[in-house]
Amino acid sequence: MKKEKLILYTAVLLVLLAAVEFFLVHKHHAVFALENFPGYTAVFGLLATVVLILVSKGIGHSVLMVREDYYENPAEPAHEGEAHHD
Numbered sequence: 001m002k003k004e005k006l007i008l009y010t011a012v013l014l015v016l017l018a019a020v021e022f023f024l025v026h027k028h029h030a031v032f033a034l035e036n037f038p039g040y041t042a043v044f045g046l047l048a049t050v051v052l053i054l055v056s057k058g059i060g061h062s063v064l065m066v067r068e069d070y071y072e073n074p075a076e077p078a079h080e081g082e083a084h085h086d
Helices: 002-024 040-064
Strands: none
């Protein structure tokens, strides 16, 4: 349910941004033909953000993260070297 609300709010925000752009933004300086379509910058920004997040998560998982037991040495007991006082 929470995910559906987030998707709905995102879609509503995208439509509002497209409407604002359609009525308020002048397209006199458009370089590419796609820039003349209403909502182009909102859709482009959303897609660029999603791609950026996915790429950074992929890099983080493949390069930066280490195994959970990375600092543990399974061949050695946890208390090896410590003297036992019985």
